[in-house]
Amino acid sequence: MADPGELEPEAAGMTCPLPLRDESRILLAHGGGGRRSQELIESVFLPAFDNPLLAERHDGARLELTGPLAFSTDSYVVRPLFFPGGDIGTLAVNGTVNDLAMCGARPRYLSAAFIIEEGLSLETLRRVVASMKAAAERANVTIVTGDTKVVGRGQADGLYINTAGVGTIAAGVSVGPGQIRHGDAILLSGDLGRHGVAIMVQREGLTLESDVESDCAPLIAPIQALLDAGLPIHALRDLTRGGLTSALVELAESSRLTIRIIEEVIPVTQAVRGVCELLGLDPLQVANEGCFVAFVPEEVADQALERLRRVPESAGAVRIGRVSDEEPGLVTVRTSLGVHRVLDMLSGEQLPRIC
Amino acid sequence: MKYLDEYRDGIAAGEYLSALRRLTTRSWTLMEICGGQTHSIVKHGLDELLPPEISLVHGPGCPVCVTPLEMIEKALEIAARPEVTFCSFGDMLRVPGRDRDLASVRASGGDVRVVYSPLDAVHLAERHPDRQVVFFAVGFETTAPANALAVRSARERGISNFSLLVSHVLVPPAMEAILSAESNRVQGFLAAGHVCAIMGVEEYRPLAARFRVPIVVTGFEPLDLLQGITMCVRQLESGRAEVENQYARVVRGQGNLEAQALIREVFTVIPRKWRGLGEIAASGLGLRPTYASFDAELRFAPNGESLDEPESCRSGQVLRGTMKPVACPAFASECTPEHPLGATMVSNEGACAAYYRYRVRTSASRVLHG
Incomplete structure (x- = not known):
């Protein structure tokens, strides 16, 4: 529903300038580029993301990097801002970190841009920023530049965050859809659907006996484990919106190869399956924020699985299928009854069924 | 989810x-009534897997699909009103x-919301007394x-800014219409398990007797459906035409009497137009006069002009079981x-959507099987 829980009506009428420490809400003036913007940066962002590059307060950050780089950006617009297992802040850091990791890169630096709706409580912003700080520390990345804009009430849904990031790619590493080959084994890092289900249950206030938490996590450690072992990874893809299905269909289409997976071996928790059955959703199409697939040559598949299982973020890794070249662009799944069915992307938004 | 795995073994x-x-x-043609069953059949x-003699045709049991165009137009007209949620x-x-x-309509500024239960809409009306919640x-x-x-509940709590746009339909009259049609080729039915969980099985006995068709109340999981099909074929092979209940773990003979009483209290049986089947006597539900003040059609008087379905959409034939989705010239093109x-391509229970989602990119020979 459209009731923005973070906002309170009286904030709309607040115009009297007050020092930030006495205010509880973001005002339009905090995005004006003047003294108030500076106060916001100094009291909220700088202390949290404390580092020499940011402290310079330059227009941008000067980075010393060599070798091939990966560069990625993503915007985060999740509702609700806080959900079991994470919040928009953890998502904004891990999302971009994971996109870099999927390029075979070690994520190094992030930018963070905030679009804040007038009236957002300062406490909410501080919590989100604290989450970003914790997520950045866990992922060992530094937030080196940023931006803040404030838009009027009703012009945004509380808070939007954009992050962009750069990472360094080690010599000899070449990961991408173009590297996928006939015969590759497909590995999945863990169970599916927890993020999407956690959000949906929370967003819609579904009164279910569900304790599903988002799987939001940085995927650097599992990828690094594969790279450190010197295994030839052909392709990686994190399974965000559209879930496993969208990721595989995109990869099959861009590589012009066939992907065949086996439904029974794909891990989905009982709680996620229960909610999906109830709402008529397919766990293979539900979003994740801490899951990926890896395409590796068959001869190193067991070794890669074993490496992945030693890392907490991919302890539940399994082999789910293989690549062939029979029907370019096609993804099929073998059901428990032994029939092969086509997997296709969702056509639009995921809509719960009638009965 | 062990409970489900057992039915997918x-x-x-x-x-x-x-x-x-x-x-x-010998050859038998069966119809599964419910769109949920259709999706399960196609998905799994x-x-x-069935013997080639048995063909399944997909029935009209997709509520979104059978809602006629003029009712959709009424909904669009009401939804676009500025005072309406x-x-x-x-x-x-x-x-x-x-x-x-x-x-x-939502993208153009209409306040259109997805809810999971009609009671959510009542709560919304209670929280926003300045809005007309439909x-x-x-x-x-x-x-x-x-x-x-x-x-x-809205009446008891005095929530007068709530109303229903009713497009309720009933299963047995549709089965009767299908069986009465000259083009009918259905010899046995898998009745919709969840409908029978509410209504029981008794109302199907006169149909089975009059048209000499076996009717097996069936669930939605693969093994439910295989068992239902087996029970139906066994009747056909032995010349019986009875009502049987495969879904006994959910469906009781009398159904849910409390739910039936609730339906009778609020709704009355009226004629309804079905997409694909046309107007069928006593085939739907409308609000009783005592609840007329909650009728969105009376409250907003939307334009009720009769509309024909677009000619390029063959969903009518699909809903009557006389055409498979893939046989439609417009399918997937x-x-x-x-x-x-048409609605059969977008609803989660629509037959065209099932074929598109699970089959469209396989070879034509497999698609046309059965």
């Missing part, structure tokens, strides 16, 4: 299939009207009790989930 399915092969001596590939189940949002759908009450007997409860010509 490959070994048990194999045993049913061998039994079915031994049992079947059951139709591909229009609540619907998600399936309905992308069903095309003449030139727009509810999703595009719930699109679409569905078969399965959803009628919850919709009845919503209206009753002119008509896709992104650009649907």
